[in-house]
Amino acid sequence: MADEHMSKKVEDMIKAKGLAISPDRIADVVKQVMATMQGGPGDSSGGSASPKGGLDARKDYPLANKRPDLVQSASGLKLEDITLDKVVDGNLTFDDIKIKPETLEYQAQIAESAGRPRLAANLRRAAELTRIPDERVLEIYNALRPYRSTKQELLDLAGELESKYEASVCAALVREAAEVYEGRDRLRK
Amino acid sequence: MNISEEMVKQIIIEVLDQMHVTEGIGLNPDEDVPPVDMTETEEAKPGTDRNEVVIGVSPAFGNMMTKTIIGIPHREVLRELKAGIEEEGLHPRLVKVYRTADVGFIAHEVAKLSGSGIGIGILSRGTTVIHQKNLAPLQNLELFSQSPLVDLETFRSIGRNAAKYAKGESPSPVPVRNDPMARPRYQGLAALLHNKEVQSVDQGKKTMEISR
Amino acid sequence: MSKRQKRFQVLSERPVNKDGFIKEWVEVGLVAMDSPYDPKPGIKIENGKVVELDGKPRQEFDMIDTWIADHCIDTKVAAEAMAIDSVEYARMLVDINVPRSRIVQMSVGMTPAKIVDVLKRMNMVELMMAMQKLRARRTPSIQAHVTNLKDTPALLAADAAEGAFRGFTELETPVGVGRYAPMNALSILVGSQIGRPGVLTQCAVEEALELTMGMRGLTAYAETVSVYGTEQVFVDGDDTPWSKAFLASAYASRGVKMRFTSGTGSEVQMGYAERKSMLYLEIRCVMLTKGAGVQGLQNGSISCIGVPGAVPSGIRAVLAENVATVLMDMEVASGNDQTFTHSPIRNTARMLMQFLPGTDFIFSGFSAVPNYDNMFAGSTHDTDDYDDYLVLQRDFQIDGGLRPVSEEDVIAVRNKAARALQEVFEELRLPPITDEEVEAVTYAHGSKDVPDRNVPEDLRAIDEFMKRGGNGLDVVRALAKHGFSDVAGAVLNMLKQKVSGDYLQTSAIFDDDFVVLSAVNDPNDYQGPGTGYRLEGERWEMLKNIPQAISPEDV
Numbered sequence: 031m032a033d034e035h036m037s038k039k040v041e042d043m044i045k046a047k048g049l050a051i052s053p054d055r056i057a058d059v060v061k062q063v064m065a066t067m068q069g070g071p072g073d074s075s076g077g078s079a080s081p082k083g084g085l086d087a088r089k090d091y092p093l094a095n096k097r098p099d100l101v102q103s104a105s106g107l108k109l110e111d112i113t114l115d116k117v118v119d120g121n122l123t124f125d126d127i128k129i130k131p132e133t134l135e136y137q138a139q140i141a142e143s144a145g146r147p148r149l150a151a152n153l154r155r156a157a158e159l160t161r162i163p164d165e166r167v168l169e170i171y172n173a174l175r176p177y178r179s180t181k182q183e184l185l186d187l188a189g190e191l192e193s194k195y196e197a198s199v200c201a202a203l204v205r206e207a208a209e210v211y212e213g214r215d216r217l218r219k
Numbered sequence: 220m221n222i223s224e225e226m227v228k229q230i231i232i233e234v235l236d237q238m239h240v241t242e243g244i245g246l247n248p249d250e251d252v253p254p255v256d257m258t259e260t261e262e263a264k265p266g267t268d269r270n271e272v273v274i275g276v277s278p279a280f281g282n283m284m285t286k287t288i289i290g291i292p293h294r295e296v297l298r299e300l301k302a303g304i305e306e307e308g309l310h311p312r313l314v315k316v317y318r319t320a321d322v323g324f325i326a327h328e329v330a331k332l333s334g335s336g337i338g339i340g341i342l343s344r345g346t347t348v349i350h351q352k353n354l355a356p357l358q359n360l361e362l363f364s365q366s367p368l369v370d371l372e373t374f375r376s377i378g379r380n381a382a383k384y385a386k387g388e389s390p391s392p393v394p395v396r397n398d399p400m401a402r403p404r405y406q407g408l409a410a411l412l413h414n415k416e417v418q419s420v421d422q423g424k425k426t427m428e429i430s431r
Numbered sequence: 432m433s434k435r436q437k438r439f440q441v442l443s444e445r446p447v448n449k450d451g452f453i454k455e456w457v458e459v460g461l462v463a464m465d466s467p468y469d470p471k472p473g474i475k476i477e478n479g480k481v482v483e484l485d486g487k488p489r490q491e492f493d494m495i496d497t498w499i500a501d502h503c504i505d506t507k508v509a510a511e512a513m514a515i516d517s518v519e520y521a522r523m524l525v526d527i528n529v530p531r532s533r534i535v536q537m538s539v540g541m542t543p544a545k546i547v548d549v550l551k552r553m554n555m556v557e558l559m560m561a562m563q564k565l566r567a568r569r570t571p572s573i574q575a576h577v578t579n580l581k582d583t584p585a586l587l588a589a590d591a592a593e594g595a596f597r598g599f600t601e602l603e604t605p606v607g608v609g610r611y612a613p614m615n616a617l618s619i620l621v622g623s624q625i626g627r628p629g630v631l632t633q634c635a636v637e638e639a640l641e642l643t644m645g646m647r648g649l650t651a652y653a654e655t656v657s658v659y660g661t662e663q664v665f666v667d668g669d670d671t672p673w674s675k676a677f678l679a680s681a682y683a684s685r686g687v688k689m690r691f692t693s694g695t696g697s698e699v700q701m702g703y704a705e706r707k708s709m710l711y712l713e714i715r716c717v718m719l720t721k722g723a724g725v726q727g728l729q730n731g732s733i734s735c736i737g738v739p740g741a742v743p744s745g746i747r748a749v750l751a752e753n754v755a756t757v758l759m760d761m762e763v764a765s766g767n768d769q770t771f772t773h774s775p776i777r778n779t780a781r782m783l784m785q786f787l788p789g790t791d792f793i794f795s796g797f798s799a800v801p802n803y804d805n806m807f808a809g810s811t812h813d814t815d816d817y818d819d820y821l822v823l824q825r826d827f828q829i830d831g832g833l834r835p836v837s838e839e840d841v842i843a844v845r846n847k848a849a850r851a852l853q854e855v856f857e858e859l860r861l862p863p864i865t866d867e868e869v870e871a872v873t874y875a876h877g878s879k880d881v882p883d884r885n886v887p888e889d890l891r892a893i894d895e896f897m898k899r900g901g902n903g904l905d906v907v908r909a910l911a912k913h914g915f916s917d918v919a920g921a922v923l924n925m926l927k928q929k930v931s932g933d934y935l936q937t938s939a940i941f942d943d944d945f946v947v948l949s950a951v952n953d954p955n956d957y958q959g960p961g962t963g964y965r966l967e968g969e970r971w972e973m974l975k976n977i978p979q980a981i982s983p984e985d986v
Contacts, residue, residue, distance in 0.1 A: 087951050087952075091933065091936070091951050091952055092931070092933035092946065092947045092949075092951075092952060093931050093932070093933055094927075094928075094931035094933050094945075094947070095946060101930060101931045102930075103930045109927060109930060109931060112923070112927055112930070114907070114911055114916060114919055114920050114923055117904055117907050117908055117911065117919070117923060118908060118911045118912065118919075120908075122904065123904075124647075124648070124902050124903075124904055127648070127903075127904070127926045127927060127929065127930055128685070128686070128929070128930070129684070129685065129686035129929055129930055129931075129932050130930075133930070133931065133932050134683065134684070134932060134935075136932075137932045137933070137935055137936065140936065140951060141936060141937075141951075144936070144937075144950070144951050144954075145532065145535075145536075145760075146760065146937065148502070148503070148721060148722060148723075148724040149724045149725075149726055149936075149937065150724070151724050152676075152679055152680055152683060152723065152724025152725065153683055153724070153932075153935065155676075155677075155680035155683075155684075155724075156680045156681070156682075156683030156684035157684070158680075158684075159680055159681055159683075159684035160684045160685075162684075164643070164646050164685075167642075167681050167684070168639055168642065168643065168681075170677065171638075171639065171642070171674060171677055171678055171681060172355075172639065174671065174673055174674035174677050175669055175670055175671070175674045176666045176669065176670070176671055176674075200677070200680070203673060203676065203677065204673075204677075206501075206673065207671065207673035207674075210494055210497055210671075210673070211671070211673075214493065214494055214662065216494070216666065216671065319667065320702055321667045321701070323669075324667070324669075355637060355639055355640075355669075356669050357637050357638075357668075357669050358609060358637045358639075358640065359609055360609075360610075361608070361609075362609065364808075365808060389887040389890065389891065390887070391886050391887060392607075392608045392886065395580065395607045395608070395806070397580060397803060397804075397805070397806065397808060397809070398808070398809075399770040399802045399803070399805065399808060399809020399810075400449070400770060400773055400809070401808065402736070402737040402769060402770050402771060402808055402809070403449070403450045403451065403737055403740070403770055403771050403772045403773055404449060404450065404451055404773075405451065405737070406451065406700070406735065406736075406737020406738055406740075406741070406771075407451040407452070407453045407737055407738060407740075407741035407742075408451055408453075409700070409737075410461065410696070410699050410700045410737075410738050411453070411456075411461075413700060413701065413702045414459040414461075414699065414702050416702065417702030417703065420702075
C-alpha cells in the first residue's frame with residue numbers, strides 16, 4: 031500500500047472522528063508507521079527512505095545478522111574471528127570483545143530510524159565513552175553524584191572530556207550538571 | 220508540612236490496630252516506652268582511637284521515637300549493640316546524625332568518624348547497616364534492611380561483627396533473615412514511621428556526640 | 432465486643448486480614464493517583480525552551496523538572512499534544528484504529544501532570560487494553576530472580592539453569608551478603624547458558640559495582656539503576672538525573688543492555704513525597720528515564736509495593752505506571768516481583784493485570800527459587816507456583832513465557848550446571864565446590880537442602896578474583912578447558928553480543944540461536960482482533976501439553 035493512499039484513509043478517519051490534524055502531519059506519521067512495521071515483500075516503498083542517509087532499522091538490523099560487514103570489535107576483529115579456539119589458545123584478550131564507537135553510531139542511526147532520537151543520543155554519548163578507560167568512567171560517574179564535586183572540578187572534568195577524549199556531547203552534559211548543581215546546592219561544600 | 224504529633228500517632232495506632240501487630244511480638248502501641256537520655260555534648264569529630272566503633276543513630280532515635288517497628292525499646296537496642304562491641308574488647312562511641320534519615324548515609328558518615336573506620340548506622344524503626352569508611356556510601360559490609368526481623372539477638376551480633384571488622388578480622392556475616400510476608404504486613408507502617416523520622420531531619424545540623 | 436459473630440471471626444482470620452491497609456494521608460503523599468497537591472497540567476515554551484512546566488516557572492524548577500523539560504519533552508509537538516483533551520487521548524490509547532506510533536509521538540509532548548490526567552481516567556480493563564496495544568515488543572516475555580539465603584554458588588548455577596530451561600529470558604540475582612556479588616554473577620552466567628543459550632543475566636547491587644561487573648562481562652545487562660520522583664529522594668539515593676544519564680551511557684559504551692528502575696511508593700517510603708500522589712511522582716521517573724535515552728524501565732512499584740498496596744486504588748496505579756512506561760515507547764519490566772499480600776486471591780488478581788495483556792517482561796522477577804530463599808524478600812510467585820502458572824497459560828491460551836518441562840530434563844540441566852561451575856571454580860582458584868554440593872543442589876528444593884560453605888573464604892577468593900582483573904573470558908576458557916565447550920561457546924556468544932550492540936535497542940532479548948528480538952525487528956503491531964502476538968501454532972502445542980493432562984489413548 032502506498033503511503034499517499036494510506037495517508038488519505040487516515041485523514042478521512044481522523045475527520046470522521048471530528049479531530050483536526052494537518053494533512054502534512056498525517057503524512058509524516060503514516061511514513062513513520064510504515065517504516066516501523068515489519069515489511070512484507072510488497073511493502074518496500076515505505077522503508078527505503080532512511081533519515082540523514084544513515085542505517086535503516088528495517089533493512090540493517092540486527093547488525094550481527096544483516097550487516098556483519100559493518101561490525102568490528104574495538105581491536106578490529108570481525109565477529110566471525112572471535113572464536114572459542116582463540117580464547118582457549120589465549121589469543122584473545124578482553125579488548126577483542128569490546129564494542130567500537132562506530133558500531134554505537136550505527137546503532138544510534140538504527141534507533142533514529144526506528145523513531146527513538148533520545149536513545150540515539152544516549153548511544154552517541156556512549157560512543158564517546160568507549161575512548162575512556164573503565165576506572166576513569168567510574169570516577170567520572172562518581173564525580174557527578176551529589177556533593178562530590180565543586181563547580182570548578184566539574185568544569186575541569188568537562189574540559190578533560192573534550193580535550194583528552196574528544197567527548198564533546200558528554201562534556202556538555204557535565205557542564206549542564208555544574209550549572210544545575212550550583213543552582214540546587216548539590217555541589218561539594 | 221503541617222502534621223501534628225498527635226495526628227501521626229493516631230494514624231499509626233489505627234494502622235497497628237488493623238495489622239494486629241500486637242500479636243506475639245510484644246508490642247503494645249499504647250504503652251509508652253520512655254525516651255533514652257540523648258544528651259548532646261559537642262559536635263562529633265573524627266576519632267583517633269583504632270579500638271572504637273561508632274554507632275550513629277537517626278534524627279528521631281531515642282527521644283522523638285523510642286522503639287523499633289516491632290516494639291524493641293531503643294535503650295535495649297543500644298545496650299545490645301554496645302555489649303556486642305565490648306565483648307570483642309573494643310569501645311563503642313555514640314553519635315546522632317541529623318542531616319539525613321537514610322541509613323546508608325548515616326552508617327557511612329559515622330564510619331568516617333570512627334577511629335577504626337567501622338561504623339554502625341541505625342534508624343528508629345530498626346533498619347541497620349555496618350559500614351566501612353572506604354566504601355561508597357550505598358555499599359556496605361552488612362545490611363539489615365528488613366526492620367521487622369531485627370531482634371535483640373541480631374543487634375548484639377551486629378555489635379560483635381562490627382568490632383571484628385574493626386580488628387581487621389573477616390567474621391562470618393550475621394545470618395541474614397528473610398520473611399517474604401514482612402512486606403505485606405509492615406511496609407505501610409514502615410512508610411508512616413519513616414515519614415515521622417524525616418520530620419526530625421535537619422540538613423544544616425552537624426552530627427553530635429552523645430554523652431555516655 | 433464480648434461475643435463474636437462467627438462469620439466475622441472466620442473472616443478476621445483470613446490471610447487478607449494479615450495485610451496492612453492504611454487510609455490515605457495526602458499530607459505526606461500516602462495517596463495512589465490523585466493528590467489535591469498534584470499540579471495541574473500546563474506548559475509554556477519560549478524559543479524552543481520550556482519556561483513553565485505544570486504551573487511551575489523555570490526559576491523554581493528542581494533537578495527533575497529541569498531534566499524533563501530539557502531532555503524529555505519534545506517542544507515541537509508539545510503545543511499540539513497538550514491541546515488534546517485528556518479524555519480524548521485516553522480514548523486513543525484504547526482505540527484500535529489509532530496506531531501506536533501516533534500515540535507515542537504525542538506522549539513526549541506532554542507534561543507529567545498531563546499524563547496523570549490521562550491515566551486516571553482509565554479503568555483497569557482500559558489500562559490493560561492500552562498495555563496490550565502499546566507495549567514495545569510484540570512477543571511477551573518473563574524475567575526471574577535467582578538467589579538463595581546462603582549465596583551458595585552451585586545452587587545459584589543450578590537454579591539459573593532450570594530457570595533458563597523453563598523459559599525465562601532474563602535472570603536477576605541479588606545478594607544476601609553484598610561482597611558475594613561477583614561470585615553470584617559468575618554462577619548464574621554459567622548456569623543460564625546451560626539451561627538455554629541466549630538468556631540474559633544481571634546482578635543487582637550498588638551502581639558502581641554493578642557497572643564494574645558489566646564491564647568485565649560477568650553480567651549481560653543491568654537493571655538496578657534506580658531513579659526517584661523527588662529531588663530529595665534522588666539525592667538520598669546518591670545520584671542525580673545527570674549522574675544517572677551518564678551511567679546509562681557508560682553501560683552502553685561497554686555494549687551492555689540496561690534499564691532504569693523506579694516505582695510508586697518509593698518517595699513516600701523514603702519520607703520525601705512532597706505531598707504528591709505516588710503516580711504523579713512515578714510519571715516523573717518514567718519521563719526522566721525517557722529523557723536519559725534509556726531503552727526501558729522496570730516499574731510497577733517493585734520493592735515498595737506494600738505502600739501502594741495499602742491504599743485505595745493503589746494496585747490500579749501500579750498498572751497505570753506500567754502503561755506510562757510503554758506510552759513513552761520504552762521496554763517495561765512490569766514488577767510482580769515482590770510479595771505484597773498474604774492473600775493468594777489478591778496475589779493472582781494483581782498478576783493478571785500484566786499477564787492478560789502481556790508486557791515486555793510480565794514479571795521482573797518471578798522467583799525461580801523458593802520464596803524463603805529469595806533475597807529480594809520474596810516475589811509474588813515462586814517455584815511452588817510453576818504448575819499453577821502453566822495451567823493459567825493453558826486455560827486462557829496466553830503466553831506467559833514459561834513452558835512445561837520434565838523432571839528428568841530438569842535434573843539433567845541442574846546437574847550439568849553444578850558440575851560446570853565446579854570446574855570453573857577449580858580453574859579460577861575459587862574455593863572448591865564438593866561433589867556432595869553438586870549432588871545436593873541437583874535435587875534440592877532450596878538452600879535448606881544444601882551444605883553450608885565457608886563464607887569468609889568465598890568472600891576472600893572472589894575479592895582476589897576481582898582484584899586480579901578476572902573477567903568473562905576467564906570463564907569461557909575454564910569451561911572449554913574442562914570439557915564444557917558447548918557452554919563455553921554460549922558464554923562467549925553472550926560476550927560477543929556486546930560487540931554488535933544489537934541488544935542495546937529497545938526491549939531486546941535473544942532466542943536460542945542468539946538472534947536478537949527487539950522492538951526494532953519485532954515491533955508490537957497490535958491493532959485489534961487478528962493482529963499482534965497470538966499464542967498459536969507450535970508454541971501453543973508446546974504450552975498446552977502439560978504432563979499431568981490425560982490423553983484419550985491412555986484411558
